[in-house]
C-alpha cells in the first residue's frame with residue numbers, strides 16, 4: 202500500500218474503503234473482505250450511522266488496530282466546543298476504539314471555529330491522531346486558521362476526473378494539505394466510466410476503466426476510498442499499484458471538461474441542520 206505524508210508528519214494510506222450509504226449489515230459483510238484484500242484505511246462518519254458496524258467488522262477481521270487507519274467525521278450539531286468534546290468520546294464508544302486516526306469536520310456550517318479547539322484538545326489527549334476538514338471552502342478554512350494551533354492535515358472534497366480541483370489545490374498550496382477525493386468514481390456515474398480515454402488506457406494497461414481512474418487519483422496525489430459492495434470491485438480497486446500512467450495520459454485525463462456533481466452551498470441546507478440521533482444505527 203502506498204502512503205502520503207501529511208503536514209503533521211503522519212502517514213496516510215493512499216487508498217481506503219469508503220462506507221457511505223452502506224447499511225451496518227453491508228459493512229459487516231464487506232469491510233472484513235476489504236481488509237482481507239489488503240485495505241488498511243476506512244472512511245466513515247457519524248452521519249453514515251454505521252460506526253458501530255465498522256468497529257465490529259474491524260474486530261471480526263482480526264486485523265490489529267495499529268495496522269489500520271480509521272477516519273470518521275463529526276456533523277455540525279457536534280461542533281460547539283463543549284458538545285464537540287462529548288461527541289468525540291461518543292464516537293470512540295460507537296467505534297469501540299481507543300483512538301481515531303483522522304477526525305474531520307464533515308460540513309462547513311455551524312460553530313466550527315469553537316469546535317476546532319476541542320479537536321486540538323482531543324489530539325493532545327491522544328484520542329485523535331490527526332484532524333482535518335471536509336467540504337470547507339477557502340474562506341471558512343481561513344477562519345479556522347485564525348484560531349488554530351494545529352493546521353488541518355487533510356481536506357476531503359469532491360474530486361474525480363470531471364472535477365480535478367486543480368484550482369482549489371493551487372489556492373491552498375501554502376497549507377500543504379493532503380487532498381482526499383469523495384465521489385472518486387463519480388458515485389458510479391456510467392458516463393464517466395465510459396469516457397473513451399479510460400477504455401483506451403484500460404486496454405493498453407490490461408486494467409478496467411475504474412482502475413485507470415483510481416490510478417489517475419494516486420498520481421494526482423489524491424487519497425481515495427471508493428465505495429463498493431461487489432467483491433470483485435473490492436479486489437480491483439486495490440490492484441492499481443503495478444502500473445503507471447504516462448505524463449501525456451495524465452494530461453489527457455485532466456483535459457476532460459470540468460464540472461462538479463455537487464456544489465456545496467454557502468448556507469446550510471436542511472439535511473445538515475437536522476439533529477441526528479447516532480444511537481439509531483442503520
Ligand SMILES: NC(=O)c1ccc[n+]([C@@H]2O[C@H](COP(=O)([O-])OP(=O)(O)OC[C@H]3O[C@@H](n4cnc5c(N)ncnc54)[C@H](OP(=O)(O)O)[C@@H]3O)[C@@H](O)[C@H]2O)c1
Nearest residue numbers: 219220221244383384385386387388389411427428429430
Ligand atoms: N465527505 C463527504 O461529504 C463525502 C461525500 C460522499 C462520499 N464520501 C466518501 O467517499 C466514499 C466514496 O464515495 P461514493 O461512494 O459516493 O462514490 P464512488 O466511490 O465514486 O462510487 C461508488 C459507486 O462506484 C461503483 N464502483 C466501485 N468500484 C467500482 C469498480 N471497480 N468498477 C465499477 N464500478 C465501481 C459502486 O458500485 P458497486 O457497489 O457495484 O461496485 C458504486 O455505485 C464514500 O464511501 C465516503 O467514504 C464523502
